[in-house]
Amino acid sequence: MAGWETVIGLETHVQLRTRSKMFCGCSTAFGAAPNTHVCPVCLGLPGALPVPNGAAIGLAVRGALALGCTVHPRSIFARKNYFYPDLPKGYQISQFDQPLATNGTLSFLSSERGIVNATIVRLHIEEDAGKSIHDRFAKATAVDLNRSGVPLIEIVSGPDLRSPAEARAYLQMLKQLLEYIGISDCDMEKGSLRVDANLSIRRAGETVLNTRTEVKNINAFSFVEKALSVERDRQVALVESGGTVIQQTMLYDSKESTVRPQRSKEESHDYRYFPDPDLPPLILTPEFVAEQQSELPELPGAKRDRFVATYALSREHAAVLTASRAVADYFENVVRAPAEPQAAANWIMTEALADAKDHQEQLRVPAGALAQIIALVKGGTLSNQAAKKVFAEVAAKGGDPRTIAESLGLVQVADTNVLAGWVTDVLGAHAPEVGRYKNGETKLMAFFVGQVMRASKGKADPKLAQRVLEEKLASAP
Amino acid sequence: MSDAKAVADRLSKVKRLNALLTPLKDLRKSLAAQTAAARPTGVLYGMPVAVKDNICTVEFTTSCGSRILEGYRSPYDATAITKLKAAGAVIAGKTNCDEFAMGSSTEHSAYGRVLHPLDKARVPGGSSGGSAALVAAGAVPAALGSETGGSVRQPASFCGVVGIKPTYGRVSRYGLVAFGSSLDQIGVFGRSVHDAARVLSVISGRDSRDATCEDRDPLRLPTVPESLQGFVIGLPREYFPAELDPAVRRACERAVRLMKEQGASVREVSLPHTPYAVPTYYVIAPAEASSNLARYDGVRYGPRFNGSADLRALYRSTRGQGFGPEVRRRVLVGTYVLSSGYYDAYYKRAQQMRALIAQDFRNVFDRGVDLLFTPTTPTPAFKAGEKLGDPISMYLSDIFTVTANLAGLPAMSIPIGRMKGLPIGGQFIGQAFLEDEMLEAAYALERVVPATDEG
Numbered sequence: 001m002a003g004w005e006t007v008i009g010l011e012t013h014v015q016l017r018t019r020s021k022m023f024c025g026c027s028t029a030f031g032a033a034p035n036t037h038v039c040p041v042c043l044g045l046p047g048a049l050p051v052p053n054g055a056a057i058g059l060a061v062r063g064a065l066a067l068g069c070t071v072h073p074r075s076i077f078a079r080k081n082y083f084y085p086d087l088p089k090g091y092q093i094s095q096f097d098q099p100l101a102t103n104g105t106l107s108f109l110s111s112e113r114g115i116v117n118a119t120i121v122r123l124h125i126e127e128d129a130g131k132s133i134h135d136r137f138a139k140a141t142a143v144d145l146n147r148s149g150v151p152l153i154e155i156v157s158g159p160d161l162r163s164p165a166e167a168r169a170y171l172q173m174l175k176q177l178l179e180y181i182g183i184s185d186c187d188m189e190k191g192s193l194r195v196d197a198n199l200s201i202r203r204a205g206e207t208v209l210n211t212r213t214e215v216k217n218i219n220a221f222s223f224v225e226k227a228l229s230v231e232r233d234r235q236v237a238l239v240e241s242g243g244t245v246i247q248q249t250m251l252y253d254s255k256e257s258t259v260r261p262q263r264s265k266e267e268s269h270d271y272r273y274f275p276d277p278d279l280p281p282l283i284l285t286p287e288f289v290a291e292q293q294s295e296l297p298e299l300p301g302a303k304r305d306r307f308v309a310t311y312a313l314s315r316e317h318a319a320v321l322t323a324s325r326a327v328a329d330y331f332e333n334v335v336r337a338p339a340e341p342q343a344a345a346n347w348i349m350t351e352a353l354a355d356a357k358d359h360q361e362q363l364r365v366p367a368g369a370l371a372q373i374i375a376l377v378k379g380g381t382l383s384n385q386a387a388k389k390v391f392a393e394v395a396a397k398g399g400d401p402r403t404i405a406e407s408l409g410l411v412q413v414a415d416t417n418v419l420a421g422w423v424t425d426v427l428g429a430h431a432p433e434v435g436r437y438k439n440g441e442t443k444l445m446a447f448f449v450g451q452v453m454r455a456s457k458g459k460a461d462p463k464l465a466q467r468v469l470e471e472k473l474a475s476a477p
Numbered sequence: 478m479s480d481a482k483a484v485a486d487r488l489s490k491v492k493r494l495n496a497l498l499t500p501l502k503d504l505r506k507s508l509a510a511q512t513a514a515a516r517p518t519g520v521l522y523g524m525p526v527a528v529k530d531n532i533c534t535v536e537f538t539t540s541c542g543s544r545i546l547e548g549y550r551s552p553y554d555a556t557a558i559t560k561l562k563a564a565g566a567v568i569a570g571k572t573n574c575d576e577f578a579m580g581s582s583t584e585h586s587a588y589g590r591v592l593h594p595l596d597k598a599r600v601p602g603g604s605s606g607g608s609a610a611l612v613a614a615g616a617v618p619a620a621l622g623s624e625t626g627g628s629v630r631q632p633a634s635f636c637g638v639v640g641i642k643p644t645y646g647r648v649s650r651y652g653l654v655a656f657g658s659s660l661d662q663i664g665v666f667g668r669s670v671h672d673a674a675r676v677l678s679v680i681s682g683r684d685s686r687d688a689t690c691e692d693r694d695p696l697r698l699p700t701v702p703e704s705l706q707g708f709v710i711g712l713p714r715e716y717f718p719a720e721l722d723p724a725v726r727r728a729c730e731r732a733v734r735l736m737k738e739q740g741a742s743v744r745e746v747s748l749p750h751t752p753y754a755v756p757t758y759y760v761i762a763p764a765e766a767s768s769n770l771a772r773y774d775g776v777r778y779g780p781r782f783n784g785s786a787d788l789r790a791l792y793r794s795t796r797g798q799g800f801g802p803e804v805r806r807r808v809l810v811g812t813y814v815l816s817s818g819y820y821d822a823y824y825k826r827a828q829q830m831r832a833l834i835a836q837d838f839r840n841v842f843d844r845g846v847d848l849l850f851t852p853t854t855p856t857p858a859f860k861a862g863e864k865l866g867d868p869i870s871m872y873l874s875d876i877f878t879v880t881a882n883l884a885g886l887p888a889m890s891i892p893i894g895r896m897k898g899l900p901i902g903g904q905f906i907g908q909a910f911l912e913d914e915m916l917e918a919a920y921a922l923e924r925v926v927p928a929t930d931e932g
Contacts, residue, residue, distance in 0.1 A: 040553055044772045046546065047533040047555060047652040051688050081768050081815070083792055090771020143776070272815035274824060277659035277765055279688050 005204045006232045007212075008161040008197055009121075012174060013152050014184045015128070015192035016059045022127040022151035023050030023093065030190050034133075034144035042149035044088030049278050052077075056151035057125065059183040060100055061284065061292040063153055064123045066181045066299060069104030071289050075124075077279040081272045086130035086143050094154075096273040099124035100282070106157070107301065108173035110166045118170055119158030125282075126152050147191070159198065159209060164228035171195060171224055180300055180325045188221050197228055200245065201235045210245065215259060217251045227252040231259050303328055311341035320349055327353070330363050337371030340378070347374060351388060355395050364395040372401045385458050386410035412461040419452070419460060419468045426451045427472060437473060445469065481508035484525040484569055484617070491614040494592045496607035498530050499537045499570035507536050511567040519565020521679055526561055527611045527620035530571040531578050532663065533652040534558050537568070541654050542576045542586035542604075545773045545799030547780055555652020556687065557621060557663050557680040564679045569617050572607030576801045577770065578628055578656045580604045581874045584865055585803040592861075594636060595898060599858040602632030602874075605666070609636040612666040619676045620666045625657045626758050627853075627878025629664030630890040634853035634902025637892045637928065639673045639919070641665050644909045645885035646691040648677070649684030655769040657762035658689075660882040670891060670919045674698055677912070691910070699913040701920040706740035708918060709847045715751035716851035716877050725852045728894035728901040733850065735925045736918070746846055748837040751880060753830050755872055758879040760814050760827035766804075767811025773799065806868065835884040842908050848918055851877050853890040853902035877904060887912045891919050892928035900928070 021028055024041035040048035064071045078096035104120035130145040155174065161167045175186040175193060186193040200212035213235070218227045230252070235245050250259040298306070300322050307318035307328075322328045327348065334344040347370060356363050365373075373390055376382040382390060382405055390405050405411050413419060426448060427434055437444045445466060452465040485505045488497055497504070508525070515522060528534060531541040533551035540546040558568065575585040583591040583606025591606040593599035594614040601610040605622025609632035612620050622629040624642040633640025642664040653663050663680065667673025675698060682695035712733065717726065737743055775781040775795030783794040800808065814823035841849070854874055864871040881888035886906055893903035903922070907915030 043777065045551070045553075045778070046539065046541070046549070046654040046772070047551065049651050049655075049687050049689075051686060079768050081771060083771065083774060085774075085776045085788065088772060088777060090774065091768050270817050272768070272812065272817075272820075274764065274768070274815055274820070277657075277689075278655075 003204055004201050004232075004236050005206070006163055006228075007159045007200045007202060007209060008164070008167045008228060009159040010157045010161065010167060010170060011196045011198070012155045012157075012171065013194040014063070014155065014178055014186060016056045016151040016153060017182065017184050018053060018056045018059065018151055020053060020055075021149040022053050022056050022125070023149055026149065028150050030192075032146055034142070034146060037146040038148070042088070043145060044090075044148075050093060050276075052279065052282065053151060057282065057284075058288075058292050058295075060123070060125045060151075060153045061289060062181055062296055063155070063178060063183050064101030064104065065289075065293055066177055066296060067101075067104035067106055067120045067123065067155070069101035069120055069123055071101045071284065072098070073284050073286075074098070075100045075282045075284075077125075077276045077282065078273045079276045084129070084132075085141065086132045086145070086148070088130065088145060088148055092127060092129060093276055093279070094126035095124035100153075106170065106174055106177070108166075108169045110162075110169055112163060112166070116160070116166065116170075118160040121156045121158050123153055123155050126154060128152050159200075164225040164232065167197060167228055168225045171221070176300060176323060181296055182325075188219065194219075195224065197224075197231075199228060199231050199235070201232060201239065211247050213245065213247065214249045215252055216249055216262070217253075220254065223252065223254050226257060227254075227259065230257060234259060297325065307331075311335065311345070313341065313345055317345050317349065320353075321345060326361075326363065330367055333367035334370050334374075337368050339371040339374045343374045343378070344370070347391075351391050355392075359395075365391060369394050369401050376401060376405065380414060380461050380463065381405070381411055383412055383453070383458055383460075383462060385453075386412065410459065413456060413459045414461045414464050416464065416468055419456075419465055420472070422452050422455045422460060423465065423468050423472050426455055427469075434473065480523075481505070481512040481567075484508055484567070487616045488570060488611070491594070491611065491616045493597075494594060494601075494610050494614060495589050496573055496591050496601075496610040496614070496616075497527070497570045498540065498542075498573050498588055498607070503537065504570045508567060508569065511536070515567055516563065516565040519563065521561065521676065522565030524566045524619065524676075525569035525617045526566045526676060527569045527572050527608055527617045528558065529574050529578075529605050529608050529620070529622045531574060531623055531654040531656075532558065532621055533654065534568055534571065537571045539571065539654065540588075541578070542574045542588060543773075543800065543804070544587045545775075545779050545795070547587070549779055551652070553652065555663075556649035556684045558652065560680045560682070561676070566676075566679070572605070572611060572620060572622075574607055574622075575604035575628075576804050577654070577766070578604040578623055578625055579766070579803050579807055581627070581631055581871050582859070582861070582864065583607060583632070584861060585801055587801055590861060593858050595900075596858070598860055599899070600635070600861050602635035602854075602858060604628040604632075605664070606632045608666050609633055609638060609640065612636070612638045612668055615668070618668055619672045621676075621680070622664050622666055623653055623656075624662050624664045624882060625660045625762055626882050627875040629666065630853050630878050630888060630902070630904060631875060633666055633890040634892075634904075635858035635900065637895070637900025637902075639667045639670050639889065639891050639923075640902075641673050641677055641889040641912075642881060642887065643677060643681060643696070643912055644691075644887040645882075646689055647681050647693070647696065647887070647910065647912065649682075649687040649690045651684055651686040651690075655765075657765040658769060659765060660758075660762060662882075670916060670923050673889075674916050693910065696912050699917045699920070701924065702917045704740040705736055705918060705921050708736075708741040708914075709845055710736060710741050710743050710918070711746035711841055711846035711849045712743060713746050713748045713751070713841070713849055713851060715748055720855075721852065722856045722896075724894075724896035725854075725856065725901055728896075729850070729852050729903055732893040732903045732922060732926055736850070736922055739921050739925070741918070743850075744846070746841045746844075746849070748834075748841065748880070750830065750833045750837050754834055754880045754883060755876055757827045757830045757834065758875070758883060759810070759872060760823050761831060761883075763807040763811030764814050764824050764827075765811070767808045767815065770800075770804070770808055775799070803868070831883050834880055838880075838884045838886060838906070847908070847914055849906040851904045851906065853877060853904040857896050857899035857901055881906050885909060887915055889915060889919060891923055891926075893922070893926050895929060895931055897931075
């Protein structure tokens with residue numbers, strides 16, 4: 001790809017987390033039997049009319065505010081007209097030339113360019129279409145309208161991304177932000193986050209925007225980078241062999257890892273947008289917008305900065321801990337329990353996150369219990385090794401860390417008489433090492449401590465063991 | 478209050494008009510059940526109300542006078558129907574109309590034309606011609622129709638009954654099958670101002686299912702005024718052109734004289750953008766219709782014509798055969814005016830003109846005029862077939878009525894005389910949500926006008 005720069009903009013559709021649909025009272029729950037969450041409105045029956053869902057509008061405004069957009073006091077619902085069997089009214093209610101919000105920013109970390117501020121060109125509200133199911137019945141397409149009318153926001157970025165990897169990083173940051181503020185669960189597998197990409201290429205150093213293609217059907221997070229790489233490579237190969245990119249829609253095939261042009265028949269060229277006469281202009285009062293602002297939690301960036309300042313964590317650690325709201329809240333609960341911040345951070349970044357990864361992202365050890373484990377280590381009652389065992393046990397079965405430590409016999413032995421016994425055994429069994437130590441090879445102390453820990457099956461207090469070892473070695477002949 | 482059998486008998490007597498789409502057998506059965514279930518405490522207890530076929534009812538089919546919805550049964554009642562039932566009224570069948578309410582003669586119905594009750598060679602007007610004809614023939618005291626550009630007032634005028642179109646947003650549109658959503662309102666026919674007004678009062682008021690329905694209490698019925706003292710009635714000169722039918726002009730002049738005699742002051746006013754109303758209407762209404770009618774594709778309900786495996790062929794055959802020529806014409810026009818490259822030249826300019834037309838009315842009302850009085854139609858009922866080959870001349874029969882729809886104002890037609898036996902209607906146009914003032918004037922005029930006399 002030498003000499004070429006990729007220019008990418010993303011259009012992301014996100015399902016808002018509401019109980020009911022955008023323009024009727026039907027449930028938005030995922031996975032119900034086909035065509036059971038439907039009514040005259042979302043079926044598009046003759047005479048039915050849409051009524052906007054105030055909760056969805058509130059969530060959309062929160063999303064716009066979190067992205068730093070200008071939220072417009074007056075926006076217009078418009079009809080996007082096209083024929084398809086899963087579009088029951090023959091039009092989709094969306095917003096067109098007067099969207100809810102415009103001109104925001106999403107900052108993300110690019111591995112190539114550092115911090116990138118991508119423009120959010122616009123954010124608007126729309127309803128989802130139903131779902132066409134082509135593989136359920138032979139020679140027939142089935143239509144499920146449970147999804148028809150589910151509230152979505154579409155977030156359109158500027159052409160500000162410069163590689164498939166940046167597209168992925170942007171999307172990850174967007175997903176993190178929207179999950180953080182609780183407006184969507186952003187689950188690509190359930191279709192609550194969908195992305196289409198506009199991609200063009202240009203010679204490095206150029207600033208023009210060349211003809212772009214739209215890449216659709218990127219139906220899993222892991223395909224984003226791959227799909228866009230395939231399309232970029234196709235365009236580069238095409239141009240390098242003397243061809244020209246034409247504006248068209250490319251469908252990504254994840255099985256073949258290829259893109260193919262959508263048949264022109266499948267494309268709709270003129271949506272004949274016009275203001276929906278069934279819906280008055282959407283007027284947002286300053287009070288309503290302020291209320292949504294007050295509902296926003298601390299955003300990830302601000303939280304990361306605060307963690308650095310308040311808890312004296314490194315930026316990297318703070319970034320890991322603020323990557324999800326659940327982990328950040330967990331960290332602060334452990335610290336508040338109380339526990340020393342750096343120790344809490346270390347425990348969470350290693351043990352807690354590893355455990356969560358294997359258990360559906362559940363943080364299974366209560367914050368108070370983790371703080372107690374940290375305290376037991378600090379107080380010398382548990383070795384680090386023993387503490388990890390206690391952590392695993394609390395995670396699996398619950399219970400009080402100290403009681404578990406005792407019942408598992410993991411409480412450190414701090415009795416010098418008992419320790420002296422293990423030390424004598426160890427020194428007796430390793431006469432050559434004792435000799436080398438006495439000849440100045442003092443780094444062998446770590447070896448002796450290790451052997452004592454082993455002899456004690458992890459129960460010895462390592463600091464005390466070292467002291468006893470030093471005494472014995474000094475006094476031995 | 479009428480009993481079920483008497484209602485059905487009266488309707489069966491006027492079967493020849495082809496005004497009722499509901500088979501009489503079904504109607505008799507349903508009327509008996511509805512009468513038994515009707516709420517005796519309701520203000521319309523036992524009143525039979527016929528309903529235009531584009532208003533959804535659980536009883537009977539709702540076909541909109543179209544093949545494409547032949548046999549369609551709505552699973553829900555329109556809000557207006559729910560309110561009628563709550564008031565104790567019974568739904569006395571569905572009435573024939575121009576397909577999807579597109580027409581001014583009820584000749585554009587897939588189920589045949591409706592005959593004028595007084596002259597079978599003539600049309601009853603449209604698009605709510607079935608409802609108007611049944612009320613005029615005395616089969617029901619009141620009926621619901623719908624308006625987009627005059628479809629209640631024009632047939633009321635032709636048939637010699639009272640027809641009211643309320644302010645846009647006064648009556649919920651939920652369950653009214655959409656034609657031009659920004660213009661559509663359910664309207665009412667009655668043999669008298671009072672019959673029409675009390676039905677209107679019942680169906681009016683807020684509805685959480687229609688975002689364009691105003692959050693207002695139902696219309697309160699005014700009492701019949703002792704005089705028209707204090708009323709300022711404007712006569713817009715654009716509505717009395719030189720070529721106006723002389724009989725219509727004479728009837729209007731007599732009505733004006735009768736209102737003056739009751740104390741009204743009358744002045745000539747001007748609504749300068751009136752000449753643009755019909756072209757403006759015939760951009761906006763088809764544009765909205767082209768989108769509103771997109772849902773009739775044969776996929777989910779209604780008949781499928783030629784169930785081809787090819788999706789586009791299915792759309793083409795269902796919509797090509799399911800819609801009649803007038804509907805197809807308007808869908809094509811509407812699609813064209815919304816197309817990219819034409820939107821600004823047609824739809825956007827029509828919206829700008831619509832705003833100017835509405836401003837015309839505000840200017841007049843701001844200068845102390847309470848109400849406007851005009852002829853409802855340029856001529857009495859015309860002959861069947863007379864305008865079928867000439868859509869423009871058909872469209873011009875709505876020339877005096879479309880403005881109230883474009884401006885969203887309340888308007889009504891009342892009988893003010895006859896010419897060679899054919900009724901002539903006079904129109905009041907009122908201020909937004911001041912139906913009560915308009916009704917007061919109509920009561921006063923109705924009391925004195927010899928509506929069945931030759932003008």
